[in-house]
Each structure stands twice: as structure tokens, then as C-alpha cells.
Amino acid sequence: MKRLVAIACVLVLVSAFSAPAAEPPKRGGSLIVCVGDEPPGLDPTASASAAIDRVVYSNLFEGLVKVDRHGKLVPGLALGWEVSPDAKTYTFRLRQGVRFHNGEPFNAQVARWNLERGAAEGTKNAHPEFFRQIATIETPDDFTLRLTLKEVNALFLFQMAEGDSVMLPMKGWEDTASRPIGTGPFRFIEWRRGDSVVLERNPNYWNPALPYLDRLTYRFIKDPSAQVAALKAGDVDVLGWILAPEIARGIARDKRFKVLSGSSTSEVIMSTNNKAKPFDNKLVRQAMAHAIDRKTVNELVMLGYGTPIGSHWPPITPYYVDLTKKFPYDPKKAKELLAQAGYPNGFAARIQLPAIYPYAQKAGEVIADMLGRVGIRLKIEIVEWGFWLDRIFKQKDFELSMIGHAEAWDIGIYANPNYYFQYDSAEFRDAYQKALRAETEAEKAKWFARCQEIVAEDAVNGFLFVSPSLSAMKAEVMNWWKDYPTIALDATEVWWNK
């Protein structure tokens, strides 16, 4: 049977993405977006830091494909693509007439150079495996790019939509970290270290209808109360990301502002060291799963803005399976399982919470109380971020912790027995391989669902909730992304209604 999967060969229709507003978007104006973390350089192809993508993704830089505000893959610098029947060869038709901000044209040669650069020995890319899976790159003409993979990979297109895979110009790319040059709707003006990154409208953008804004500034304010003060005093127009829910509620009461509450891809989990006693015992982990009341955790920690989960998969990502009923809140059952595991009187353990994430501390306190009710006595320790990365993440010297895993499509971390929570399951690795190598949508759906089920059944970590994507802005700011299905604060279609 011939299975030629042709996906999305249409031009980006702006109207398809804009909110159902009655008025047509207005042009002009300057927008100041507040973000918490200043990026370590502005080159997304040299670091996996989320702070970089939040400033540059789809604003300054574009890849062959993009993730849109609904989490779907849409054409970026490629107009469309075809996948061969064996799911190994991708033929991209590239957009014509695209120029980088420095005037260099974008074409198949440039795309090839970028892909080769990511795969090269000594590349600075944080994900060289995205490019090393490509066996051959062909450029039959200037605007056709044919990639043949070594093995089928169901996530390949999503990987090409990551910040690591954006296209840089062949000349002037060396200074990307400090003077980025891309093809995006905004071009770089200035990075005032410690303060802001300033962008302006790219008048030669390939879509002449976009962007609507003349100027776009990302301003770095870490302290949450300083962020709110800046919004209320009119110094910034949008609080883009990680807004504490109690702050969101306060702002929502003020008529001058609005709060958007959507979904993100950040699964907040109680990370559990599967090699540390007694957590190496599946019964203990399942007992903890029964002892946690997810709905209440979400209420207490996120004021109900989050979405409870039962496995490591965000509900806005395709192939999601609802597993929140797998281990319903049942303290009695939890005690029985603990007794079965040989701990009729419970045990004491330590939970280490990273200080930079207020949600992690709050969730840790709530969980400590819930586990305490079934006899698991937790000692809470607050640790600094560098310490967390070193001791918990790298040296795996911990029992329990709490963290949000922000990346989409990251269930593959469970296939790596050396990952910090040290889950080692041949069954999972097999299912994950089958999902990656699936050649049809049905197969993909089946095996990604299986992956979610295995992880849930083994209660590898305490699956709590997906963080809400909370953003707050002046009431006149239109068309800001409600959900954050990828790590980006894309302002391409944002406009001022004033």
C-alpha cells in the first residue's frame, strides 16, 4: 500500500491563526514584554537554554517548520513537505524570496550548510543528534531540500521545529550570540545587558502582512513583585511567563489588565530516585501515587490553574492519554501497599526543592503533608539551583525532589537509565523505540500511548500537574498566545487595539 503522507502544503494564512476578534488587526506600536531570565547569549543553536528561545524563537529566527500557538506543525521556511512511504525521506519545498536581516538570501544551500553545521564534529549545538540522524542531504534545485534519515524517527519534524534547528546565515553567523541575524519578522537592534533585548519590525519579512508591531522589547525582571509593579506602573505591557497564580488572580481583578490562562508543556513531577531505597520498590512508588490527591495539589499550589496529569505527557501534545484515574487518591490503599512493601509503619525520607521555583517549594510542602498522612515522613530541604543541577541532576544523590520538565516530547528521558531519576525498564525502551520507528499515525498513537501507560503503571515519578501558561497584559494587547505548546513567546501576530 502506498502511504504518501502530504502535510500542509498551503501558505500560512494569517486569518487562520488570529483570534476570533471582530476587528482587523491594527499595525504599529511598541510592545515591552517582561521575562524573568536573561538569556545566556542569543544563539539558540548553541544552547538548550529556554531563556534564549523565549526571546528569539519565531521572532528573530525561523526553522524549516514551526510550532504554532495550537501546538501544530506549520510551515516555516519550508512551504510544505512530503514524506516517503518508508518514512525515511523528507522532501521540503522551500519558500522563495526569503532574505536574512543582513540581506543574504535563504535557499537550499544555506539550509544544507545549517544542517551540516549542527552535525559537524565539535558542533556547539546542544542537540547534535537532531542532525546526525540525517544520512544524506540532497539539493536537486535551489528550493528543494531532500533529507534521508538513517532510521525512521516519528519526532523528526518536531525536532526540526525546535530552537536548535533554526536557520542562520552563512555570513555573519559567528556573532549570533551577541548580534543575531535571522529571517524572522523582527530584527535585532540592541541587547542592553542586564536590562533588555530590543527588536524592530523586519520590513522585508517574507509575509508582508506581518508583524503588526513596529518595535518589540524583552525586558528582564526576575523578582515577581517587581514584575507586577512594572506592569501596574506601565513600564512593561506584558508579563510573559511564570507568573505566580496568586499574582495572576490579583491582576485579573484590575480592569486595566487581562490574564490569559492556558496550558504549557511543563510537567511538574515529584522526581523519585528509582535506585535509592525504598523508592526502588515499585509498591512504595505506587503507594505514594495513591497518597497524592492531585486535584488538591493543583488547587493549593496553582489555585486550580494547572491541569492534573497521570503520566509524563502534556494534554496539549498530540497522542495524549488521560491516566489521572490510574492511581486515584486512596490513603487506605496507600497504607496497604506500604505494608506489602515491608513498611507497615512508613519511613522517613528527604525531599530537596529548588529555591528558584516557588511552585516546587509549595508543591513540596503540600506533598510532605499528604505523604505524612500515610506514614511517609518527609524532611524538606530547600536547595539552590546550581546545587540542584550538581547533586541531584548530575550526581543523582537524592531521594525525592520536585521540578517542572518544560520541554515538549520529552518522554524519551525514561528510556535513559542514567537520567537522574534512574528508571530502568526494558519494556519502556522497547515501546519508545517502536513509537519512534512507527511509520503510520495509528502506530505512533498506539506506541506513544503505551509509553505513557508504562511510566504511569510503574509510578516512576509522582505525576502532579502541567503548569499553566499564565500571562498578564494590558487589556489592549491583542492576540498574545494563550497556550505555550513550545518554549517561545512569539509576538509575530500580536497587535495593539488602541
Place this chain on the structure above:
Amino acid sequence: MGPPGLFPMLRYVLIKFATLVLLLILVSLTVFAVLFVLPGDPAQIILGIHATPESLARLRAELGLDRPFFTQYADWVGNLLLGRSALSIHYKMPVFELVASRLAVTGPLALLAMLFAVAFAIPLGIYAARHQNRPQDLAVMAFTQVGLATPEFWLGILLVLLFSVELNWFAAGGFPGWVADPLGSLKALLLPAFALGIIRAAILARLTRSSMLDVLREDYIRTARAKGLRERTVIYVHALRNALIPVLTILGLQLGQLLAGAIIIENVFFLPGLGRLVFTAIGMRDLPVVRDVVLLMAAAVVFVNFLVDLAYAAVDPRIELH
């Protein structure tokens, strides 16, 4: 040979200078060692938790983090002595340049805070001293007690709530830059400098008061009064001059505290100053920046102490020169 006093003086200066150098070497070693053993890998923090081991190892090698302790230390000190700047891991620009641009915020901020402190403290201190043990004195003392107990970040937040959020007279923070908007930049420093300065004013006012009271008990003041000089002249011409010596000394020594205070207040007002630079750099494990800035701050304090020592020796011949 010069005058007999010169040789001991020179010796004194040289000894003090040698102490200063030794102190700086110790500080540099301590700073370096603490940062060396501090858990947290700069490469991991930059690349995030999804980076591959390969890219981590490459970045570590590129940053020179895989070399032995003394090689790295010698490299750092050697480059400093030669005036060569290291690159900031986070900002990818020379640390000296970064520090200079941040000093352009923190320097004026500290200066302005000092001005506020002096402008409030000295008149208040004199006022309190002149009305010793009367209600006016008690009021000033109560104010200074509150000032001493108030953390500057909290005062900063209150100022923002009042003047930015409610009254809209000032921006809630940020800094437009001296070149782009000199007046706006000065305005941006007013609230944070006030928050920093008023807390210092509390200490200085107490000091001015007690120092003033001491001086007013001196014989020469009694003489001045006996001569029939007006009270204003006695206070402002005769007493104040001498009363200010300990105040100015403390003012100089408060530099270190002011820099520490700047770390907090710059975060409240999101000012791109030296304090916030070092705060972020510690969190990001931007080691070249942390090292240089901490050393710079330590050097500033040590150097001010050195100058104070010299000034004492020059002013007061009774100070032991051996």
C-alpha cells in the same frame, strides 16, 4: 637625608601597602577556592538539563573548567595583572567592559545614596544633639531606630507601591541609560538611592548626635561660648568640624555595606548595576564575572581602609608609625 619624620612615614606606608597586597592575594585565593568547590557546573547551567553529555564536555573544555586548580588560578591572576579581561560565560563579552558598564549605574547610585544619607543624617544628628533628652531628640532617635530595623528592599517595595503604582510619578524600576536619557537615568536612581540612603542615614544620624555631644563637652567649646560667640557659630563652625571626623570615617567604611545593599536594591528596581550583575552571575555560575567583581569589591574596601590609615597618619602625628 630629608627631615627625620620622612623615613618612618615611608616605612609605615610601605608596611601598610604590603599588608594591602597580602590581603588581596588572600582574598583572591579564597574567592577562587570557594567558587572552585561550590557545587554547580556552569556548563550545565548554560546548556540546561536536556543537553547531551558530549556538548557538556565540550563546553567545559572550552571554558577551561577541566584544568587543575592552580593552573586556573594562575591563569586568572596572571591575566588580571596583565590587564587582560576574561570573557563572561553568560554575556560572552569581556568582564572589564561589563563591570565598567555596570559601575556606571552602581557608582552614581552609591554616590546619590550617600548624598541622601548625609543630607538627612547630619542636620538630624545636630538637631537631636542640641535638644538632648527632649521630645525632639526622642523623635529623631525613634526615627533612627525604625530606620535601623527596616530592610532596604522592603522600603524599596513600599516606595514603588506609593510613587510608581499609585501616584505614577516614577517608573517602577529599570534604567534608560546615561547616553539615551540622562535626566531619565538620574530619575531612575532617585527611589533606589533614597531607599538605600535613608537606612544609612539612621546610623549616621545616631553617630552625628553622639559625636556632637562628645565635642560639645570639650573645653574649647566652653571657651568659645565664654568668649560670647553666638550659639550658631559655636555649633556649625567650632563643634561640627571636629564632630564630623568620626562620621566621615564611618561613611567611608560603609562603602562595603553600600555595595551589599546595592545587590538587593538593584534587584527590587531591576537596575542593571554591579550588584545585580554579581547576584545573577552567582546563580548562573558565571565564574569569571563573580571572581572579578568580588575581588573588585574587596579591593575597594581594602583600598579605602588603606587611605583612611594614611589619612590618620598624616593628620594625627600621635599615631604609631612603627
